[in-house]
Amino acid sequence: MIFLPKSDKVVFYSILPLVIGVLGFFITVGFFMLHQALPSFMRFGVDLLVSSVWSPAEDPGREVYGLAAPFLGSLYVSALATLFALPLSVALTFSTTEILPRHVAGLLRNVVEVMGGLPTVVYGLWGSLVLSPYLRDSVMKPLHNYLGFLPIFSCRPITGYSVLTASIVLATATTPYVTALLIEGYGMIPAKYKEGILSLGATRYEVFKLLLGLLRPYVIASSLLGFSRALGETTIVALTIGNAVKPTLCIFDPTHTIPSLIASQFESARLYTYALPTLFAGGSLLLAVSLGVSYVGIKMIYTWRGRIHV
Amino acid sequence: MSGDGGKSSKALTLVLLALVAASFSVAMYFQALNLMRTAGTSTTTSTASSVLTSTSPAATTRPWGSVTLSGAGASFLAPQMFEWSRALTETVGLRVEYQSVGSGAGRDMFFNKVVHFAGSDPPLSRELHEQYAGGVMQLPVVVGSVVIVYNIPEVPEGRSICLSSDVMALIYRGDIRYWDDQRILDVNPDLRGVLPHQEIVAVHRSDSSGTTSVFTAYLNKASPEVWSKGLVGFTVDWPVDAVGRGVGGKGNEGVTQVVKTTPYSLGYVELSYAITQRLPTAALRNAEGVCVKPTDQTVLNAVRNSTAFLPQSPLDDWSNVLPQMLNPPGRDSYPIVSFSYIFIYRTYPDRAVVEALREFIRWINTEGQERMVPGYLPITEEVRRVNLKAIELLEVGGT
Amino acid sequence: MSRNLLARKLKNYLMTSLTLLTSALAVIPLASILHAAIVEGGRTLLEAGVNFLMELPPTPLSSSVGGVAPALLGSVLATSLAIIISGPVAFLTAFLVTEFPNSIFSKAFEVVVRSFSGIPSLIVSMFVYSVVVVRMGTQSLLAGSLSLAIVVLPYTYVYFTSAMRSVPETVREAAMSLGMSRFQALRHVYVGVSRKYILTGVLMSCVRAFGDTAPLLFTMGFLMNSVFAGLLQPSNSLPVLIFAYALSPYEVFHRVAWGATLLLIVIYLTLFSLTRGLLRGVRL
Numbered sequence: 001m002i003f004l005p006k007s008d009k010v011v012f013y014s015i016l017p018l019v020i021g022v023l024g025f026f027i028t029v030g031f032f033m034l035h036q037a038l039p040s041f042m043r044f045g046v047d048l049l050v051s052s053v054w055s056p057a058e059d060p061g062r063e064v065y066g067l068a069a070p071f072l073g074s075l076y077v078s079a080l081a082t083l084f085a086l087p088l089s090v091a092l093t094f095s096t097t098e099i100l101p102r103h104v105a106g107l108l109r110n111v112v113e114v115m116g117g118l119p120t121v122v123y124g125l126w127g128s129l130v131l132s133p134y135l136r137d138s139v140m141k142p143l144h145n146y147l148g149f150l151p152i153f154s155c156r157p158i159t160g161y162s163v164l165t166a167s168i169v170l171a172t173a174t175t176p177y178v179t180a181l182l183i184e185g186y187g188m189i190p191a192k193y194k195e196g197i198l199s200l201g202a203t204r205y206e207v208f209k210l211l212l213g214l215l216r217p218y219v220i221a222s223s224l225l226g227f228s229r230a231l232g233e234t235t236i237v238a239l240t241i242g243n244a245v246k247p248t249l250c251i252f253d254p255t256h257t258i259p260s261l262i263a264s265q266f267e268s269a270r271l272y273t274y275a276l277p278t279l280f281a282g283g284s285l286l287l288a289v290s291l292g293v294s295y296v297g298i299k300m301i302y303t304w305r306g307r308i309h310v
Numbered sequence: 311m312s313g314d315g316g317k318s319s320k321a322l323t324l325v326l327l328a329l330v331a332a333s334f335s336v337a338m339y340f341q342a343l344n345l346m347r348t349a350g351t352s353t354t355t356s357t358a359s360s361v362l363t364s365t366s367p368a369a370t371t372r373p374w375g376s377v378t379l380s381g382a383g384a385s386f387l388a389p390q391m392f393e394w395s396r397a398l399t400e401t402v403g404l405r406v407e408y409q410s411v412g413s414g415a416g417r418d419m420f421f422n423k424v425v426h427f428a429g430s431d432p433p434l435s436r437e438l439h440e441q442y443a444g445g446v447m448q449l450p451v452v453v454g455s456v457v458i459v460y461n462i463p464e465v466p467e468g469r470s471i472c473l474s475s476d477v478m479a480l481i482y483r484g485d486i487r488y489w490d491d492q493r494i495l496d497v498n499p500d501l502r503g504v505l506p507h508q509e510i511v512a513v514h515r516s517d518s519s520g521t522t523s524v525f526t527a528y529l530n531k532a533s534p535e536v537w538s539k540g541l542v543g544f545t546v547d548w549p550v551d552a553v554g555r556g557v558g559g560k561g562n563e564g565v566t567q568v569v570k571t572t573p574y575s576l577g578y579v580e581l582s583y584a585i586t587q588r589l590p591t592a593a594l595r596n597a598e599g600v601c602v603k604p605t606d607q608t609v610l611n612a613v614r615n616s617t618a619f620l621p622q623s624p625l626d627d628w629s630n631v632l633p634q635m636l637n638p639p640g641r642d643s644y645p646i647v648s649f650s651y652i653f654i655y656r657t658y659p660d661r662a663v664v665e666a667l668r669e670f671i672r673w674i675n676t677e678g679q680e681r682m683v684p685g686y687l688p689i690t691e692e693v694r695r696v697n698l699k700a701i702e703l704l705e706v707g708g709t
Numbered sequence: 710m711s712r713n714l715l716a717r718k719l720k721n722y723l724m725t726s727l728t729l730l731t732s733a734l735a736v737i738p739l740a741s742i743l744h745a746a747i748v749e750g751g752r753t754l755l756e757a758g759v760n761f762l763m764e765l766p767p768t769p770l771s772s773s774v775g776g777v778a779p780a781l782l783g784s785v786l787a788t789s790l791a792i793i794i795s796g797p798v799a800f801l802t803a804f805l806v807t808e809f810p811n812s813i814f815s816k817a818f819e820v821v822v823r824s825f826s827g828i829p830s831l832i833v834s835m836f837v838y839s840v841v842v843v844r845m846g847t848q849s850l851l852a853g854s855l856s857l858a859i860v861v862l863p864y865t866y867v868y869f870t871s872a873m874r875s876v877p878e879t880v881r882e883a884a885m886s887l888g889m890s891r892f893q894a895l896r897h898v899y900v901g902v903s904r905k906y907i908l909t910g911v912l913m914s915c916v917r918a919f920g921d922t923a924p925l926l927f928t929m930g931f932l933m934n935s936v937f938a939g940l941l942q943p944s945n946s947l948p949v950l951i952f953a954y955a956l957s958p959y960e961v962f963h964r965v966a967w968g969a970t971l972l973l974i975v976i977y978l979t980l981f982s983l984t985r986g987l988l989r990g991v992r993l
Contacts, residue, residue: 007890015805019818022802026821029836055547058435091731099725114981115739117913119920119973121948126742158557159568172738184871203721234829243516244558259829264517267412268544283832291824298819389957393768399934409931410953422843561956586958683769
């Protein structure tokens with residue numbers, strides 16, 4: 001910061017207190033969570049992470065909790081959602097930047113933005129009432145019947161509330177965010193690259209493919225940020241995942257994510273001694289993972305941005 | 311690039327200002343509406359007429375002044391509380407607001423003095439009751455009941471299956487696998503040949519709920535050798551899930567939805583959901599060995615037949631009431647019934663609040679009991695008499 | 710035409726079509742959502758008419774659907790307050806972080822704030838409950854707005870940083886070469902160039918605040934027997950109302966919940982298209 005001109009320094013130092021204030025505030029919230037979670041960490045230790053039970057009792061001595069299922073569920077569902085969202089986002093980016101005529105592209109972009117802003121309650125209700133019965137009858141049952149020998153399709157789809165349903169709805173809701181990031185990154189590639197490629201007589205697809213190659217770190221970073229956002233989504237998942245405390249690999253099984261566990265158990269958590277601290281422990285765990293993933297993602301974006309503008 | 315910066319940022323500011331201004335003028339409008347409403351002014355404004363006509367008896371002396379009582383807690387109580395609070399506003403002029411956040415959260419708000427009263431499915435535990443001895447009153451205000459809904463296409467309309475607590479416990483443990491299991495047929499001799507050889511899907515609540523706690527407490531009381539104490543609570547580690555035939559639904563709504571769309575399933579829900587969703591409900595074999603369908607009458611019989619055990623004061627320990635009420639004696643008693651409670655303090659520093667609570671308690675134990683929402687049943691005379699003692703016990707005093 | 714070129718053109722054609730198809734797939738859910746909301750909610754809105762905006766919500770024994778006035782007003786006020794609180798903070802911090810990306814504070818801020826957009830907002834609700842509500846002794850519109858402001862801050866911030874970054878490097882350099890200070894450049898150039906993004910950001914944050922349930926659950930209270938009680942008194946909101954009513958067994962409650970959902974969508978789409986229309990006008 002020593003090399004900045006004086007007027008810039010004034011700007012920097014006048015806003016800095018605000019930045020530090022907000023930063024401090026969010027760190028306080030983080031500590032608040034950890035503080036609330038402490039009794040649970042002290043009581044259950046490592047068991048909290050490796051076992052999966054949710055067994056409250058009025059007598060604190062008989063309470064047992066383990067977050068393995070919801071924690072793995074969170075990672076699994078968010079990873080699947082990101083996996084589904086990525087091709088959609090890349091396709092939307094290609095369509096709006098290279099293929100479609102300008103006004104159609106603008107329209108599509110608006111539609112995607114509309115989707116990005118829709119309240120998550122709406123997605124959740126749609127997922128549980130419209131999508132899950134449809135998925136159960138037209139997707140899960142055939143897949144289970146023909147490909148049931150694969151572990152991920154091995155369980156019988158009973159209700160439609162499942163890992164698959166939750167990840168698809170989550171992917172739908174995350175796509176606009178990842179798309180926005182990708183379009184932003186795509187726009188950041190200096191024009192000279194595209195001009196260069198075009199002057200060699202490349203087709204549109206080839207241009208996009210080459211530029212996408214250039215964009216690869218950015219794509220990975222956007223996926224990480226999308227993943228991190230999917231991790232914390234509560235409403236959608238709570239309404240579509242089926243809420244069962246059972247670790248599973250099969251995508252037709254119901255399971256839990258940490259936010260859906262919080263949403264389901266919060267109502268009576270305060271009736272018990274360790275239930276609420278355990279929910280907070282889950283929240284802290286989620287925050288830690290989310291912080292880590294976001295950090296890597298953002299770092300990648302910064303590095304890439306520095307490299308591309310040479 | 312388009313437009314010059316100044317112009318467009320001005321446009322931006324304008325849009326923002328317009329949004330803010332619009333929202334505040336809307337606010338003012340509604341507040342005006344509201345003021346007119348509380349003042350009881352009769353106006354002829356056409357659009358808002360229905361809001362305005364329902365004015366309270368103005369000018370009569372109200373010892374509680376303009377206090378709004380706030381309560382929070384059990385979601386089970388919410389529809390009945392919504393009904394009561396509206397009626398209270400319209401007939402007596404006392405404003406009560408209730409929010410459904412769950413028994414646990416409601417209790418926390420109550421003990422933190424964020425709300426005046428709490429709604430709770432379970433009464434205070436023995437330990438908590440001792441801790442607050444003499445300070446907190448518990449009033450059972452409605453009777454609820456848990457019913458078993460099922461979806462078996464083969465059972466014709468007009469006939470219903472009967473289940474015993476042993477059979478249900480074995481189903482939820484995963485030990486009874488098919489609908490034509492001998493143990494089910496033993497209870498339903500007339501359905502032999504009707505019940506199909508199909509796997510039973512057992513549906514339960516996935517979120518924590520008072521309904522689960524009542525249902526599992528019943529299984530434990532009626533069939534202790536099949537359903538152990540460890541499987542009782544707001545959330546249960548369902549053994550049937552482990553064998554892949556158990557499914558969780560979120561809320562009563564979720565359970566009814568799953569049962570509706572899943573052939574050969576059964577689930578437990580509150581009576582109101584069975585009534586409004588028109589699902590077939592199972593008869594249950596009660597303590598005298600009679601199969602009884604859930605109706606207003608059979609549920610009330612159950613409450614009446616168990617009142618001998620009830621505490622005689624709101625200040626007493628109510629923690630043992632639920633197990634005593636379940637599976638009560640009497641040939642016509644439906645076996646799964648429970649109370650929902652409200653908690654209030656014995657003393658409040660504000661006189662207006664005390665007066666408001668007195669009126670609230672008087673009203674819900676008298677007129678309020680005639681305004682029951684489908685699925686909720688009024689408490690018996692005897693319980694009302696106990697509840698009304700709270701009016702005398704309430705005092706103005708330090709926190 | 711050489712075979713090679715033909716193959717490349719064919720591939721281009723194939724991949725373009727595939728991309729368009731995939732893009733279509735991505736927006737199908739929106740159509741499905743709108744369809745469901747219009748079919749279910751439309752009936753309620755038609756039945757209740759304009760009174761839906763002005764009457765108190767029904768009780769289970771009510772014969773008519775009534776309205777959602779307390780929830781609508783509560784939502785509008787809480788959202789406005791939340792944006793008024795979080796908007797300026799997000800704007801200034803976004804400015805600092807995009808202008809001085811190499812500062813250690815910027816990096817830390819970016820990571821921490823972006824991560825907080827990922828935690829369950831229920832936790833924020835619990836924080837505000839313990840810190841504000843318990844101390845004030847009552848739930849209130851103000852506490853709800855604070856909770857919402859904290860939840861939307863990261864979103865507003867992310868939108869504002871993209872807005873700042875949408876300013877092309879050339880414009881940035883041009884502004885600097887005119888000898889503008891950073892504040893001058895921000896006021897006269899960046900805001901103009903990126904206004905579309907800023908407005909979108911404000912709007913999206915509004916919508917996000919308007920549609921979020923969890924932050925209000927323990928902080929805002931519930932109100933159904935009067936339309937408005939005061940800033941420091943409990944209030945109601947559309948999403949909490951939808952949740953409370955959608956999960957109940959009563960048909961009249963379900964109808965209100967669907968009506969409120971459609972209302973939420975209609976308000977959102979109106980705001981969205983209005984802003985777009987206005988922007989197009991400015992551009993000319």
